[in-house]
Amino acid sequence: MATYVLIVDDEPSIAMSLEFIMEKQGYETQVVGDGAEALQRIEKAPPDVVLLDVMLPTYDGFEVCRRIREREEWADLKVLMVTAKGREEDVKRGLALGANGYVTKPFAIKDVVAKVEGLLT
Amino acid sequence: MKRQRLIALFVLGFLLFNYPVLSLFSVESVVLGLPVLYLYLFCAWGGFVWLLSRIVDAPEASASPRRGPAVPPTD
Amino acid sequence: MxxxxxxxxxxxxxxxxxxxxxxxxxxxxxxxxxxxxxxxxxxxxxxxxxxxxxxxxxxxxxxxxxxxxxxxxxxxxxxxxxxxxxxxxxxxxxxxxxxxxxxxxxxxxxxxxxxxxxxxxxxxxxxxxxxxxxxxxxxxxxxxxxxxxxxxxxxxxxxxxxxxxxxxxxxxxxxxxxxxxxxxxxxxxxxxxxxxxxxxxxxxxxxxxxxxxxxxxxxxxxxxxxxxxxxxxxxxxxxxxxxxxxxxxxxxxxxxxxxxxxxxxxxxxxxxxxxxxxxxxxxxxxxxxxxxxxxxxxxxxxxxxxxxxxxxxxxxxxxxxxxxxxxxxxxxxxxxxxxxxxxxxxxxxxxxxxxxxxxxxxxxxxxxxxxxxxxxxxxxxxxxxxxxxxxxxxxxxxxxxxxxxxxxxxxxxxxxxxxxxxxxxxxxxxxxxxQFAPAILGGLYWRRGTHAGALWGLLAGFLVWGYTLPLPSLAEAGLLSPTFVEMGPWGWALLRPHALFGLEGLSPVAHGLFWSLLINGGLYVGLSFKTQPTAVEHSQARAFVDALPVSSRAAVWRGQASVTELRQLLQRFLGYRAATQALERFAESQGINTTEPGWEDAVPANAHLMHHAEQLLAGAIGSASAHVVVSSVVNAEPLSLAEVMEILDETQQMMAHSRELQRKKHALEEATQRLQAANAQLQELDRLKDDFISTVTHELRTPLTSIRAFSEIMHDNPDLSAEQRQEFLEVIIKEEERLTRLINQVLDLQKLEAEPMRLQVEPLSLRTIVNEAVQAMSQQMENASVVCTVQPPGPGPGTVEGDRDRLKQVLLNLLSNAFKFCDDTDGRIFVTLRGRANEVQVDVADNGPGIDREARASIFERFQQARPRARAGASGSGLGLTIAQRIILEHDGDIWVSSPPGEGATFSFTVPRAQASTPTDDPGPLGDGASATPDTAGSAGSPITSSDS
Incomplete structure (x- = not known):
């Protein structure tokens, strides 16, 4: 069964680039640009990894992360925060809410790939 | 200032009217028909009183301003 | 005879x-x-x-x-x-x-x-x-x-x-x-x-x-x-x-x-x-x-x-x-x-x-x-x-x-x-x-001389005097045996009155004077060191020894004053504590019990206390003034002219000094206030700058992330199809444009904030400017199938005073904002002009999701993007509304936003009308074909044609 990666970002160009990169790795991908919609997608089909932007319409990335971790059945779900805010407190906050890792924008492709691979092993 | 002058004068008086200065004049000779010691004592006494009057009656020394040199004539 | x-x-x-x-x-x-x-x-x-x-x-x-x-x-x-x-x-x-x-x-x-x-x-x-x-x-x-x-x-x-x-x-x-x-x-x-x-x-x-x-x-x-x-x-x-x-x-x-x-x-x-x-x-x-x-x-x-x-x-x-x-x-x-x-x-x-x-x-x-x-x-x-x-x-x-x-x-x-x-x-x-010499001369110049020394010295000196001088004279007068003088009492040669202790070779007077003064003076000095003066002795000693002040200015107080009076004086100038301390020390030296109430009234102040009080006061108000104030209670001699002059001098100096101090203090306070204000301003600016920078960097990262990601993708995948390559390059170009726009707007804002805005004010028709702005956006809107309508059709509402380029920028910013947020599928923008007596109002409305109440309050602040982005690729910098607001305020106009629930958002601004000027309605060609007719509401006069149409 192929690995499924959900990409949550409201910047279409960034979402598009991540989609390309993940597919290149052989993962299945889905893209959403809205926090609430992302949760709906996870409900329907839980992914293996969520690439989660912070600045999102409806629910922001932190809220989405918090809600994922509320659900025990999603405990195995890996969350990788992808944030332009490379500020210390954002990183801490994300990790405290249960994110498994983070990548700051702008990112290097091999960095994102390595992080995702790391989460999957 | 006046105080110091007066004390100096007191010391001077002590010297003038005492041994050994007096022994200098204690000789058996006559000046202007007067015995030397007698003449000396009264002259020194008079001089002393004159000095004393000058010091005591002088206005306070510090009050007298020093005069500068006269302005040279200009042509 | x-x-x-x-x-x-x-x-x-x-x-x-x-x-x-x-x-x-x-x-x-x-x-x-x-x-x-x-x-x-x-x-x-x-x-x-x-x-x-x-x-x-x-x-x-x-x-x-x-x-x-x-x-x-x-x-x-x-x-x-x-x-x-x-x-x-x-x-x-x-x-x-x-x-x-x-x-x-x-x-x-x-x-x-x-x-x-x-x-x-x-x-x-x-x-x-x-x-x-x-x-x-x-x-x-x-x-x-x-x-x-x-x-x-x-x-x-x-x-x-x-x-x-x-x-x-x-x-x-x-x-x-x-x-x-x-x-x-x-x-x-x-x-x-x-x-x-x-x-x-x-x-x-x-x-x-x-x-x-x-x-x-x-x-x-x-x-x-x-x-x-x-x-x-x-x-x-x-x-x-x-x-x-x-x-x-x-x-x-x-x-x-x-x-x-x-x-x-x-x-x-x-x-x-x-x-x-x-x-x-x-x-x-x-x-x-x-x-x-x-x-x-x-x-x-x-x-x-x-x-x-x-x-x-x-x-x-x-x-x-x-x-x-x-x-x-x-x-x-x-x-x-x-x-x-x-x-x-x-x-x-x-x-x-x-x-x-x-x-x-x-x-x-x-x-x-x-x-x-x-x-x-x-x-x-x-x-x-x-x-x-x-x-x-x-x-x-x-x-x-x-x-x-x-x-x-x-x-x-x-x-x-x-x-x-x-x-x-x-x-x-x-x-x-x-025999009085030791006690009196010592008393005049030596504070330490005591009662015991004076008394016993005098008594002993007097006895020796009596023994060495008058007693032998009685013997010579036949009242005593002459052998007493010649041999000494009971034959003790050492006690011979004219050769006491074997001292010979002096005349009786010199001899008697020597011994009596030696013993008198010796006892006076010796006992004075041995005994402690009482409090009264102490104060009298001071009064005697200090009777001739070294400085002619220091007063010798001859008058009478009560301690109470002096206390009041000291208290007035030195305060309660210092006055009390000074008086208690005085009382101590006088052996007065200060715990007894009312002692201050009972005891007269002596010259020493008055002098002390004067010195204390001199420290506070200058010596000449101190002399005067003490005089006021002591009731002493009248002042000499010289003293009065001295006081005036001193007072003048003190007043000048105090004025200078006041002035400096005032200046210092002002400087402090200014510094505090500047500091607060700096802190605020610092905070704003921090916010600004963190927002700007965030806004910069987004396009940079896309550009970097796609560049890397194309670099790493030479096998990409030409289509894909084309698509990715377009993204890169678009993101780069966004970056440039952002940088320009930051620079704009920085310029607006750094210096007062220079408006090239002229009478102009807002209608014309609206038309130009809509024209500039028309291609973009057409591509996204957004329809923009300017109302009412026909002639504009008349002229306003304003800067043509700046107002056009406001309209462009509002239009692009509306374009960004109008409905995805059926995007509609309505621009409405309303002429009023004193101003012209322009509304720019979209049919997007609207803006909630909290977001509306800060919508004009920098980088506030309160609304979820609706349109892909239409992202803004977050500075457009801020810039628009600044320009409108500079025109003495007003700008605000309204967003009734479910109706989208409407940004409105007003610009004052030109004063006694002629309407110059020169509606340019409009995309929607609205015809231009003279504005009937405008005032009459010679038309001024906008040169920028």
Whole structure:
């Protein structure tokens, strides 16, 4: 069964680039640009990894992360925060809410790939 | 200032009217028909009183301003 | 030969004249017009120093030992310069402390001790009575000589002891002088113990004795001889007389000279009569200036002819038929000059009576105030404390004392009659009063000197004096065994009165003076170190030692003030704590119990406290001002002009100083406020900058992330299809455009904030600008199928004042904002222009999701992107609305947003109309085909066509 990666970002160009990169790795991908919609997608089909932007319409990335971790059945779900805010407190906050890792924008492709691979092993 | 002058004068008086200065004049000779010691004592006494009057009656020394040199004539 | 009755008549007439002068002097003094308030009278009164001893005795001494009689007059002369320091200080103190006599002075210095005052009185009476006796004897002898001359028997036995008491002239002289002294010195009581009439009489007597002595001197020198040269050369012929013209060059002679000089220096200061005239009777400190040199001048004049008279007497009476003490009187008598002789007699009488009157008055004052009254006051049985008027009692005691002193003197005179020369008795008296020297000089200059030191020193010195000087004289008078003097008591040679402890080679006077002063001074210093002064002693010591301030500015407070008054003063300037501390320290030094309430009212402030208060105040308000404020409570002398000037000066300086301080303080406060404001502003700016930077960097990262990601993808995947490659490149270009736009807007905003906006204001039609903006966006909107409608169609609402380019930017920003957020599928934008009386309003509405209430409040702030992005690729910088707001506000317009639920958002702004200008409606070609017609609402006038269409 192929690995499924959900990409949550409201910047279409960034979402598009991540989609390309993940597919290149052989993962299945889905893209959403809205926090609430992302949760709906996870409900329907839980992914293996969520690439989660912070600045999102409806629910922001932190809220989405918090809600994922509320659900025990999603405990195995890996969350990788992808944030332009490379500020210390954002990183801490994300990790405290249960994110498994983070990548700051702008990112290097091999960095994102390595992080995702790391989460999957 | 006046105080110091007066004390100096007191010391001077002590010297003038005492041994050994007096022994200098204690000789058996006559000046202007007067015995030397007698003449000396009264002259020194008079001089002393004159000095004393000058010091005591002088206005306070510090009050007298020093005069500068006269302005040279200009042509 | 003079008739005794004539002499008596002249003498009585003379005394009557003196009394008249004294009476007149007193009357003038009572009327406030003193006749003695001149330095000349003061100087002459000092000449009370020259007594019968001088008048008759100097010649006697000169006849036996030559020039050494001069030491008695050279001593005061040498000391005269120091009078300005010592006597002036005594005068100051006596006026401050209301001193009435030398006994009072000593007692006051050492804690107002009655015991010490009494001791000084006893010493003075014992020491001076022989001296007064001497004067009585001189008067009676001179009377006898004048009336009996040339009766040889009368001369040789002049004043001989065989005369029965009732026939003794001296008794009547004593009684007569007692009467006169009572009249002069104790006619009434004066609080100040000053006797102006007496001083006037004494001054006159000094003049008379000088004139008389000069007269006889001139007569002898120029009448009997042909001047000094003749007289001295005649004398030089006799070897015994030649010896009188020089000093024997031996240590003992010079030693004697030094001792006598010293003795007379002390005598001129401490003889009670000298203290009386120089200190107590002084009316003005400044008189001292003349007195200091006039008095030595007087001494020169009165001594000028002593040696000539002595030599002449020795030559006229070679066989000793006339006592040398009486040469002055005998020479005119011998030469048949009765008038001159009478003048001499009057002169001698003057010298003697002046001394007797002043000395007796001074002694009587001491006996009354320092001996009798303290005893009476302590004798409770007399209940003197309860009597309100003691004047009568005091006068009675005073008068009795005078009579008592004179009778005592007479008794002494009869006792030792014929055994002593005038001079030696005088010197013994001098040595007695010299005992006051350690206590008084020490008291004036040494704070540490104590009561015990002064008392025991004085007592011991007095005992040694009595043992070494008067006691042997009693032996010589036959009252004691002469072996006592020669062998010492019980044969103890070490205790021989004239060679105590084996000290030999000194004259009796020098010997006695040496031992008595040594023991006196030694005990004074030694005991002073051993004992602690009491509080009163301590404060009195300060008052005495500090009486002459080093700085003329420091005040000597003579007035009275209560501690309470001073407290108020100190408190006002120094505050409660400092005032309390200062006063408690004072109270401690005075031994006052401060826990007792009301002590401040009970205790008068002394000069020391006032001085201390002044110094404290000087620290706070400057010394001149301090002097003035202390004066205000102390009630002291009026201010001199110089002092007033000084105060003005100082006050001015202080005011200038204080103004400067005020000014600086104000400036400092302002600067502080400005700094605080600047700091707050900086902090705010800093915060804003932080926010700005973090937002900008975030906004920059998003396009950078895309650009980087796609660049990397294309780099890493050379096998991408041409389509994909094309697609990715378009993203990169778009994101780069976004980046550029963002940077431009940041720069714009930075420019707007950095400097005031420069508006190129002109009348223009908003309709035209709207059309241009819509035109600029039309391609973009067409691509996204967004429809933009401008309402109303037709002519615009008229002209406004504004900057064409800036307003166009506002519209572009609002349009692109609306474009970004209008509905995804059926995007619609409505631009509406409304003309009003004073302004034109433009609404830009979209049909997007709208903006909730909270977001609306901050929508115009930088980087506030309150709404979820609706349209891909239409992202903005977040600065557009901020910029729009700034421009509109700069145009004095208004900008706001409204967003009714479910209706999308509407941004509105207004721009004021042009003032009295012409509408220039020049609607350009519109994309939606709206036709342009003149605006009917506009005002009439010549049209101005926008050049920018």
């Amino acid at each position: 003079l008739q005794g009755s004539l002499i008596l008549a002249v003498a009585l007439a003379y005394l009557g004249l003196l009394f008249a002068v004294a009476y007149y002097g007193d009357r003038r003094a009572d009327a406030g017009r003193s006749i003695i308030s001149t330095p000349y009278v003061y100087a002459l009164s000092l000449a009370v120093y020259c007594t019968a001893w001088t008048f008759y005795g100097s010649v006697g001494r000169a006849a036996s030992t030559g020039l050494d009689f001069l030491t008695i007059y050279l001593g005061p002369t040498i000391l005269a310069p120091l009078w300005w320091l010592i006597v002036r200080k005594m005068i100051r103190i006596s006026k401050q402390q209301r001193i009435t006599s030398i006994a009072d002075f000593v007692a006051s210095r050492y804690g107002k001790s009655a015991v010490l005052g009494g001791t000084v009185t006893v010493v003075a009476v014992v020491g001076i009575v022989p001296y007064i006796a001497l004067q009585l004897k001189a008067i009676s002898t001179s009377f006898t000589v004048a009336s009996a001359y040339p009766n040889a028997a009368a001369l040789t036995s002049a004043g001989g002891g065989a005369v029965p008491l009732v026939a003794d002239t001296a008794l009547y002289v004593a009684l007569l002088l007692a009467l006169f002294t009572v009249l002069f010195g104790a006619r009434h009581l004066d609080a100040t113990e000053r006797h102006e009439g007496m001083v006037a009489a004494i001054a006159l007597e000094s003049l008379v004795k000088l004139v008389a002595f000069l007269a006889v001197g001139l007569f002898v020198t120029f009448g009997l001889y042909e001047g000094f040269g003749d007289l001295f050369s005649s004398a030089a012929e006799r070897a015994d007389l030649q010896a009188l013209l020089t000093l024997e060059p031996s240590a003992s002679v010079f030693g004697e000279w030094v001792w006598l000089t010293l003795l007379s220096m002390l005598a001129i200061l401490f003889l009670p009569r000298q203290f009386q005239v120089a200190v107590i009777e002084n009316v003005n400190e400044q008189h001292l200036k003349k007195g200091i040199w006039l008095f030595p001048l007087y001494l020169i004049l009165i001594n000028l002819f002593v040696l000539p008279i002595a030599l002449a007497g020795m030559m006229y009476f070679p066989d000793g038929t006339v006592e040398a003490d009486m040469f002055v009187l005998a020479l005119p008598l011998e030469s048949g000059q009765p008038v001159l002789a009478l003048l001499v007699f009057i002169g001698g009488l003057s010298a003697a009576t002046a001394m007797v009157i002043v000395a007796t008055t001074a002694l009587a004052t001491m006996v009354c105030n320092d001996l009798v009254m303290p005893v009476l006051l302590r004798t409770k049985a007399l209940r003197l404390q309860e009597r309100t008027r003691l004047t009568g009692l005091l006068l009675g005691i005073r008068r009795s004392s005078i009579v008592g002193v004179l009778l005592l003197s007479f008794a002494y005179a009869r006792l030792v009659e014929g055994h002593y020369t005038l001079v030696s008795i005088g010197l013994i008296s001098f040595a007695a009063v010299a």
